[in-house]
Amino acid sequence: MRAGDLLDVRVPLGELLDLRSFREVCNSFADLYRIGVKVIDGSGAVLVDVTSGSNEFCSYLYSNLEGARRCSAVIQEVKYRQLDGPTVVAIPCFSGLRYLAIPLVYEGDVVGRAVFGPFVPQELADLPQAIKELPGLDLANGRRLMAQIRRAQDSTIARVLEHFAGICSVLIFSAYQVYLTSKMHIESVRESYREVVAKAEKLEESLTRLKELDQLKSNFLATVSHELRTPLTSIIGYAEMLIEGLAGPLQEEQLEYLQTIMEKGERLLHLITSILDTSRMESGRLRIEAEPVDVEEALSSAVSSILPQAKKKGLSVAFDCAPTVREAVLDPQRLQQILVNLLSNAVKFTPAGGSITLRARDATTVPARAQGRFDGPESYFVIEVSDTGIGIPAESIDRIFDSFYQVDGSATREFGGVGLGLALVKSYVEAHGGEVTCQSEVGKGTTFRVLLPRTYINPVRGEALLRKYAS
């Protein structure tokens, strides 16, 4: 619907006004002034019809065949006579009684009429000739009944009627105000809703597009990593063969060069593997292969793998595993990567003379997205990696787990790496149904806290279990 029409609409009086309350008002008017009140809408429908004193007289006339015919004609006049100006019009009844009518107006349109009567005009001395002519009517009875009807001057009734019409006009205006306002309100809400829906659709479209692009990127990374790894493995392999002397003895300098080639090659291979893992993670293809794990052994093995670098920098490394958390069912390779990545990070960002501590202990909390609806802390354990390193500024903490994010992103930054380590840690931990958090103070050090389930439950298997118990 157009609002032009909406604001232009005309509502029948009966729908616009609260008829029950309106009739009560009309009743009290009729009581107060001892006169009948009629309110008729623009189409001639009678909305209010209160009589006062005239009932018996009118019924008596109506019981006469000719009287009824004439009476109906008068009522037609009362309902439909054209009312032009805003002034009071007198409508006579054949019985000598009289009605006064006034149009009800809204925005200059006649939307109905108010009629007062019938009353006995002040100047009427006796029943008129027209009644006396009615066959079979008892005139004495007629006079007795007419005496029950109010006798009044036109001007008196007209003043009350004008006053009444004024009140009606305010009621009609107020009702239109409320009606138009609520219509407009509804339309405005609809219009806003349409806008929101249209915007949501656009957002949805761009989201789909972005997801496609993201998938493309992941696929590309996977392909490139794979294509890079194949020749790299050969390079490392041949370097290894040369070192082992399979192609004849080498001089010390040649051996040193080859070892550098191999070392750098392996670093590159590690990096490419990380990138491949990230892309797998993003495309949701990372699989957790859980099996029983000796946590203490895992910690020990992780520490030993970073120990050479730590020693080179003069850092002390300690680890401690509470006896209650030695056994777990997790993916051992992923656990190892989690530990090594966190430890390497600690080594990288802790200045000489600092210390690194690795601890495993009982959990006191449950991850926000726990594996099972009724999990408690006893289903989890915590691994903490603390260092006395440079720390992470508060504003960066939320972003350190993003792929490729570097706290110091400048071209001349001091520390190496591409920013995948922590992203992988987060992915692996979350793939296990765990949670990783970080607390840090610049200049004092950083603690990463990894909350892992003691037993990893494959979500698919988890659902199968649930179904089993439910049945």
Place this chain on the structure above:
Amino acid sequence: MVQINHERRELSIKVVYYGPALSGKTTNLAALHDRFSSEVRGRLLCVDTKDDRTLFFDLLPIHFESGDFRVKIKLYTVPGQVMHASTRRLVLQGADAVAFIADAQRRATQANNEAWRNMIEDMRANGIDSADTPIVIQFNKMDLPDVRTEAEIRAAEERGNEPVFTSIAIRGEGVVETLHGLLQLTFRHMQRKYGLANILRTDEQGFLDNVFRNVDLRGTSMRRIGPRFERREGVR
């Protein structure tokens, strides 16, 4: 769209007062309400908040007879506050003519510009060709400090395609002139499109006389709008 009902012999014209928030749109209608005699205008319908900000719209109907036609001119205001965008668009639907009420203070320039762009955009969204719709501009609040000078305002009129009026709506100054100017353009526009003179059996002057006969014209000075403003093709 003007509504011509030949059966009921009725013609209804929708005039919308558009403009930035607090530029005086409702004040214009209130001033017109005071100037028009009660025989030719209805009650002023205002739906506002307790701090007098228009919530949905205001409506002042004017009606008169011309030939054997009843003519109704319905003056609406839109709510100016930015958040009521959808209501503004709804009120503007089917507008036959627009009075753009600008705030004459220099610091309101940006708000005026934005409201003007919104108006053109809202008209477009409603399928109204702004280049083919009578529009006048009123610079209101001329009594305040740091407003545009008369010379600047005349220059603004020269630059554009709309007649420009000045006003102090709060004192009722300039509001009748603005409506008078807009209705001149509206009559000519409708004459061109629908042959209004034949329908109403009156010419432009007769039409204006019919509208303004029952208006308190003390202190007003009407302006004849030149033919330059009749066609608005080529407006941005």
